[in-house]
Amino acid sequence: MTTASCEPKQKVLVIEDDLLQRKLVVNTLHRLGIDDVLEAGDSETTLGLIETSANGFDATICDLRLHMSDALDILSRSSKEKLGSIIILSGLPSDVMTASAQVLSRQGFDVRGCLPKPLNGLRLKSLLTQTNRETPPKIPQAPVRKNQAFTESEIMAALTTGQFVAHYQPKLTLQTRCLSGVEALCRWQHPEHGLLAPGLFVSLVEAYGLIDLLTERMLEQACQLITETRDYTHPLKVSVNLSADSLENHGAIQRLMAIVREAAVAPEQLIFELTESTLVKNDAQALELLTKLRIQGFGISLDDFGTGYTSLRQLRTLPVTELKLDRSFVTGAYASSRATHILDSVIGLAKHLHLNTVAEGIESDADAEFLEQRGCQEGQGYFLARPMPSDKLKRWM
C-alpha cells in the first residue's frame, strides 16, 4: 500500500466490534493521512459519537455484523448527513454486502462501496477519494388484493385461540428422494366450517392488518416443530411464508427474529418464502429487511418464480438463497420442448447465482425424474408428499 494521502482533514468514523480488525482499519486510515478517526465497537458508542459530533463525519466505515445488532439498524437510527459517505467492510458473502449497500442507498445514504475483509488499504483509499455512486433501481408498486367474508373480530379471535394451524408439505431432494425440508402452510381450523384453505382467508387477514400476527403464529409452530425433531436423524429446515405487509414493517421482522431467538432455533434452519409480487409491492424497506434476515442466517426463497415481475436485475441484487419454480413450468414439462427450454434456462441461471432450486407441482414420477435430470435439486408436490399436520409429519419422517 502506498502512503500517499487522501483529502486532508477528513474525519472518519469506524464501526467495528472486533478490536484487531478495528485497529487495522484505524491504522490504515492514519497511513492514508487521515488522523481524525473515531472508533466504536457497539451501537451505543456509535450513536453517542454521532450525537456528540457537531459537524458529523466525512465518511463512516462500517462492519455489517456487530455483537447483538447489525449495522443496518445502527445506521438507520443515525443522521444521514452526519455519517457522510458509507463504506461497508465485512467478511460476509458479497451478495449480502451488495444488498446492504442497496438498502442503505435507498434510505438516502451515500454508499461508496463494499470492501471484503481483510482490509485492502489501496481499495479503501480508492473509495475514500471517489465521488460518483450508482443509484439503485426502484421496484414498481403492485395493487393490494381485498376480500370480504370473515369479520376482523372473527379472525382476531381465531388468532388468539390458536385456530390457525400449520400443515407441513415435505420437500425432497430429487436425486435421493430424501426429505430436505418442509414448507409450513397455513390452515384455519374453523369451529363451524372445518379446515379452511388459505385462499379463503389470507387476503382478508392482510386487509385487516393482521398478517404479522398470522406469520408469528406460523413461525412459532415452525420453531416448535424444529425443536421437537431435534433428535431425528436429519435436522429439519422449515420454510415459512412471509407477506408483503410484513416487509413494510421493521417491528414485525424484529418480532419474528425474537421468536426464533426465544425458541433457541438456528436461523439457518428457517427459510422465509416470498412471492415475486410480494417483492414488487415493496421496494427499499423490503430489500433492507430481507438483507437483515440474511445477515442473521435465515434463508430467503423466491416463491412462484416465473409468474410475477421479478426481473433478472432484481435477481442480481436481492439477497435470495433459493428459487421455487412455479408449478406452471413444472407439471408435465417433460412433454413440452418449450417448457424444457424455460426450465433449463431458469435452473442454469440459479446454478450460476449459487441458488438452491425447488420445483413445485411435482405430480408424477415422470415430473420428478425429468426435473432431476434437468439439474433441479429439490421437489415439492402431491406425488412426493401432501401437506400434513405436525404429528403426522413426525411419523412420516
Next chain:
Amino acid sequence: MTKRLTKPEMLLALADNDNVLFDELKRLFLRLMPEQVKSLELTFAAGDTQTSLALLHKIKGSLQLVGAECTIYDLEQISSDTRCIGELPAKPRLNKLSSQLRHVINEVSQFESRSNPENPTS
C-alpha cells in the same frame, strides 16, 4: 517437519511493513485470539450453535489476517455443516479445530518481523 499453518508475513504486509504496527497488531492478535478460542470451546461444549457460528465468523476474520488458509478452510467446513444440519459436528472435528487454532496462536507468537532488534535472526 511440521507443516506451517500460518503466513504471518501477511499481517506484516497489511501493516505496510511497519514493524511497530505489526508488533502492535500481533500483540492484539495474541491477546484476543486465545480469548476467542476459549469462548469457542465453551460454546462447543455447551452445544450452543448460534454463538458458535458467530464466534467462528469472528475468528475467521482474525485468521485471514495471518494467512491461516488451511484452518480457515476447516473452520468454514464446520460452519457450513453446522448451518446445514442445524447442530454442531461431532466432538473430534471440533477438538481438531481447537487444536489447530492453538497451533496458529503458537506460530504467530513465534514469528518476528525481520528488523525486530530483539530477534535479528528470525
